[in-house]
Amino acid sequence: MKEYKGVLVYGEVAGGKLSSTTCELLGCGRKLADELGQNVACVVASDAPGDSVAEAGARGADAVYTAELTKDAAGSAAVHVALAAQAIAAAAPAVVLIGHTALGRELGPRLAFRLGAAVATDCIDLQIDPDSKTVVMTKPVYGGNALAEFAARAAPQIATVRPKAMSAGEPNPSHPAETIQLAAEPATEPVKVLERVQEEVTGVKLEDASVVVSGGRGAGGAEPFGTVLKELADVLHAAVGASRPPCDNGWAPEALHIGLTGKIVAPDLYVAVAISGASQHMAGCSGSKTIVAINKDAEANIFLEANYGVVGKFEDVLPAFTQKLRELLTD
Amino acid sequence: MSDLRMVVCCKQVLDPEAPPSSFKVDAKTMRMTLPPDIKQVIGQYDEFALEAALRIRDKAGGKITVLSLGNNMARDVIKKSLAVGADELVLLEDAAFEDSDSWSTAYALSKAVQKLDGYDVIFCGRQSSDWDAGQVGAGLAELLGLPVVTLARKVEAVDGKLRIEQVIPDGYQVIEVDTPAVVTVTSELGNLRYAILKGIMAAARKQPIVWTPADLGLDTTEVGEPGRRLQLNRLFQPVKEAHCEMVEGENAAEAGANLAIRLREAKLI
Numbered sequence: 001m002k003e004y005k006g007v008l009v010y011g012e013v014a015g016g017k018l019s020s021t022t023c024e025l026l027g028c029g030r031k032l033a034d035e036l037g038q039n040v041a042c043v044v045a046s047d048a049p050g051d052s053v054a055e056a057g058a059r060g061a062d063a064v065y066t067a068e069l070t071k072d073a074a075g076s077a078a079v080h081v082a083l084a085a086q087a088i089a090a091a092a093p094a095v096v097l098i099g100h101t102a103l104g105r106e107l108g109p110r111l112a113f114r115l116g117a118a119v120a121t122d123c124i125d126l127q128i129d130p131d132s133k134t135v136v137m138t139k140p141v142y143g144g145n146a147l148a149e150f151a152a153r154a155a156p157q158i159a160t161v162r163p164k165a166m167s168a169g170e171p172n173p174s175h176p177a178e179t180i181q182l183a184a185e186p187a188t189e190p191v192k193v194l195e196r197v198q199e200e201v202t203g204v205k206l207e208d209a210s211v212v213v214s215g216g217r218g219a220g221g222a223e224p225f226g227t228v229l230k231e232l233a234d235v236l237h238a239a240v241g242a243s244r245p246p247c248d249n250g251w252a253p254e255a256l257h258i259g260l261t262g263k264i265v266a267p268d269l270y271v272a273v274a275i276s277g278a279s280q281h282m283a284g285c286s287g288s289k290t291i292v293a294i295n296k297d298a299e300a301n302i303f304l305e306a307n308y309g310v311v312g313k314f315e316d317v318l319p320a321f322t323q324k325l326r327e328l329l330t331d
Numbered sequence: 332m333s334d335l336r337m338v339v340c341c342k343q344v345l346d347p348e349a350p351p352s353s354f355k356v357d358a359k360t361m362r363m364t365l366p367p368d369i370k371q372v373i374g375q376y377d378e379f380a381l382e383a384a385l386r387i388r389d390k391a392g393g394k395i396t397v398l399s400l401g402n403n404m405a406r407d408v409i410k411k412s413l414a415v416g417a418d419e420l421v422l423l424e425d426a427a428f429e430d431s432d433s434w435s436t437a438y439a440l441s442k443a444v445q446k447l448d449g450y451d452v453i454f455c456g457r458q459s460s461d462w463d464a465g466q467v468g469a470g471l472a473e474l475l476g477l478p479v480v481t482l483a484r485k486v487e488a489v490d491g492k493l494r495i496e497q498v499i500p501d502g503y504q505v506i507e508v509d510t511p512a513v514v515t516v517t518s519e520l521g522n523l524r525y526a527i528l529k530g531i532m533a534a535a536r537k538q539p540i541v542w543t544p545a546d547l548g549l550d551t552t553e554v555g556e557p558g559r560r561l562q563l564n565r566l567f568q569p570v571k572e573a574h575c576e577m578v579e580g581e582n583a584a585e586a587g588a589n590l591a592i593r594l595r596e597a598k599l600i
Contacts, residue, residue, distance in 0.1 A: 077481075104365075105465055108466075109433070109465065109466035109470055110469045111468065112560075113470040113474060114473050116432070116560075118434065119466065119561070120464075120561060121464050121466075122463065122467055141566070142345070142363050142461055145351055145354040146363060146568045147566075147567055147569060148565065149565040151562045151564055167377070190478055190508060191506060191508045192511035193504050193505070194494075194505040194506065194507055196503075197502045197504065197505070198501050198502040199501065228503075247519065261517065261518065269599055269600070290599050292594065299443075301350075301351055303575045304571055304574045305574060305575075308577075309577050310577070310579075310583070310587060310590050311577065317584065317587035319584070320583075320588045321588065321591050322587075323588070324588040324592065328591055328600070
């Protein structure tokens with residue numbers, strides 16, 4: 001039987017650099033590999049890799065598998081599945097780490113089923129079991145109402161990891177890494193992208209914002225997202241977000257959706273307005289340093305999660321809150 | 332083009348909308364429980380998947396077969412799929428299917444799909460509403476050698492192909508895919524329609540087809556717990572302690588202003 005050793009990170013590139021999630025995976029992968037006394041490999045397959053190959057080395061990869069892709073291939077999950085399978089055949093890693101991102105949500109399961117391996121998706125913690133030296137993969141289940149610990153019964157052990165759940169660590173530019181070229185994988189699936197539509201979101205980008213103001217089902221319609229929530233966000237230089245119901249109802253674009261099936265944010269300050277605090281929403285914001293909740297229902301679950309709370313109708317609370325903030329911040 | 336033959340995979344789950352405090356883990360069986368008065372439901376994303384199929388049939392015709400895997404499934408829950416208009420319901424139902432994971436579920440479903448009288452599209456919810464794994468759709472595609480389009484918010488049948496709006500991080504993209512294909516559906520597609528009386532009456536008369544592992548040519552070691560690739564070692568609920576400082580005032584507006592002052596004092600703004 002083939003011996004599986006080491007950790008393989010499937011990297012993603014954004015704007016000519018490794019994505020922040022990939023940096024987190026390398027931070028986590030390096031730790032796991034050091035505990036096992038083994039190596040880290042990283043795949044960087046992109047149409048515009050920029051400095052990301054060198055960056056992967058600096059972030060702890062001992063070997064970087066690269067592939068130059070066309071723009072179409074870079075956007076095809078099927079191409080990444082084939083490249084990942086190729087890298088795994090070459091590196092025979094014991095552990096494969098993939099971001100639980102738009103790509104990773106598809107790549108992880110497809111790869112696992114293609115290889116006959118096991119994948120735990122949306123993991124928030126990975127630890128080496130001291131006895132078996134296998135990975136304990138922890139993931140929230142039941143919409144975040146419980147945690148489950150899994151072990152793989154088939155090799156390699158694949159995990160998709162929730163963004164912002166791991167820390168990236170500091171880069172070390174002198175860390176040596178060898179570069180290995182992967183063979184090109186043509187896009188063969190009968191899948192064609194006809195059109196890409198970007199939904200206009202103005203202001204601060206949600207994932208990068210240090211303050212987020214979010215509205216929920218209790219907002220009752222689209223209007224507060226353009227008025228009281230936006231005014232509060234403007235004063236705080238914050239990004240506007242939403243829980244799932246406003247997005248499903250078309251009150252806010254899907255790009256603002258924070259939660260289990262939306263974006264994951266971890267700002268310094270998260271202001272939850274008229275959000276009940278369902279576990280599925282908290283999955284997207286529980287990494288926030290401070291949570292402030294404004295809700296008319298004193299029994300709402302959000303008050304179990306928040307650091308500061310006001311019980312009251314947002315229509316009454318927000319204008320005064322925003323006005324007072326404006327005064328305090330211009331002093 | 333002949334009518335589309337559509338398969339929709341639906342899972343019966345604990346109601347994910349139940350209050351968070353009502354979810355309790357049975358540590359011995361490593362299963363989640365809800366009080367018995369809270370009825371099980373069809374997984375919310377699976378309902379969106381069913382709605383996607385119904386909308387295609389509204390416009391272009393076709394046949395919808397709902398597949399569900401489990402044990403002791405509540406007929407009134409799973410037959411909702413017939414009541415809203417599915418043509419046929421096939422249950423993979425047996426004690427041996429209990430405690431399946433994504434692997435053993437997708438494996439059994441792939442055998443069931445192949446036993447059907449042909450198929451053009453397989454719809455799945457983007458993830459189950461219990462284990463939130465999001466693997467079965469992609470897994471079915473790999474096992475059957477089909478293309479998969481994930482996170483669909485709109486699906487149309489156009490000239491023998493599927494035209495799909497797929498949600499991406501900053502918007503959506505329009506994708507065309509040949510059939511047969513697997514499509515996973517996300518919440519923006521919209522809620523499952525309500526059953527009308529005629530549908531409910533018709534559903535009452537229909538009986539689901541039931542297949543066991545043996546009917547699918549599956550060994551009991553390939554299904555349920557023995558067929559898992561991912562072993563569940565622990566299921567637990569971390570203790571949450573409220574640590575919320577409530578800010579008050581004479582009225583809601585004053586409380587709002589006081590909140591600003593408090594956040595300033597705490598140097599959070």
